[in-house]
Amino acid sequence: xxxxxxxxxGLVQAGGSLRLSCAxxxxxxxxxxxxxxxxxxxxxxxxxxxxxxxxxxxxxADSVKGRFTISRDNAKNTLYLQMNSLRVExxxxxxxxxxxxxxxxxxxxxxxxxx
Amino acid sequence: SxxxxxxxxxxxxxGQTASITCSGDKLGDKNACWxxxxxxxxxxxxxxxNTKRPSxxxxxxxxxASGDTASLTISGAQAMDEADYYCQxxxxxxxxxxxxxxxxxx
Numbered sequence: 001x002x003x004x005x006x007x008x009x010g011l012v013q014a015g016g017s018l019r020l021s022c023a024x025x026x027x028x029x030x031x032x033x034x035x036x037x038x039x040x041x042x043x044x045x046x047x048x049x050x051x052x053x054x055x056x057x058x059x060x061a062d063s064v065k066g067r068f069t070i071s072r073d074n075a076k077n078t079l080y081l082q083m084n085s086l087r088v089e090x091x092x093x094x095x096x097x098x099x100x101x102x103x104x105x106x107x108x109x110x111x112x113x114x115x
Numbered sequence: 116s117x118x119x120x121x122x123x124x125x126x127x128x129x130g131q132t133a134s135i136t137c138s139g140d141k142l143g144d145k146n147a148c149w150x151x152x153x154x155x156x157x158x159x160x161x162x163x164x165n166t167k168r169p170s171x172x173x174x175x176x177x178x179x180a181s182g183d184t185a186s187l188t189i190s191g192a193q194a195m196d197e198a199d200y201y202c203q204x205x206x207x208x209x210x211x212x213x214x215x216x217x218x219x220x221x
Contacts, residue, residue: 035210037212044212044214045212046212047209047211059209101163102150103160103169105157108157
């Protein structure tokens with residue numbers, strides 16, 4: 001069974017940093033692009049970033065470019081999102097998603113950025 | 116920039132057919148996907164590549180796309196289908212979501 005489990009969320013002050021993790025199991029992790037998507041409280045889905053199977057290519061939404069870094073460790077079947085210079089508007093539940101259809105999603109991890 | 120537009124809300128009576136639209140420039144050429152999200156839960160893929168249904172998704176869910184519009188149709192809507200629905204498509208290397216449509220079954 002495909003499982004994605006996010007962790008690393010929490011409360012952080014504006015300007016601070018957090019690193020999110022997404023542990024994958026039940027599929028061949030290094031065969032798939034992986035994504036991060038976020039959802040502010042009561043709002044819609046917003047795509048954040050994606051990374052190629054081998055980590056050689058990454059893409060970011062304009063809103064996070066230069067502040068967030070996506071990476072992966074295929075030996076550990078784990079996806080990461082390093083978030084720096086956090087802003088209040090980055091407050092959201094962050095989901096990791098499998099492949100370019102987002103065929104599976106994790107349960108999400110809440111990031112709260114306070115002013 | 117590329118945008119996807121959905122109606123904020125759609126209502127349907129139980130057993131009737133619900134249709135949710137999503138509009139965007141040349142969307143019919145962009146292999147739209149649809150996700151269902153129930154309160155407090157993660158999204159679930161219900162349609163990909165405009166018309167394809169992942170395994171485990173009931174047959175009452177179908178998709179279509181042409182021109183600037185993609186549609187999600189739920190035939191014989193059930194109370195369990197009440198949820199938020201999001202369309203999604205790619206624009207160059209960027210993934211874009213619609214704003215979401217709340218489906219009410221009453």
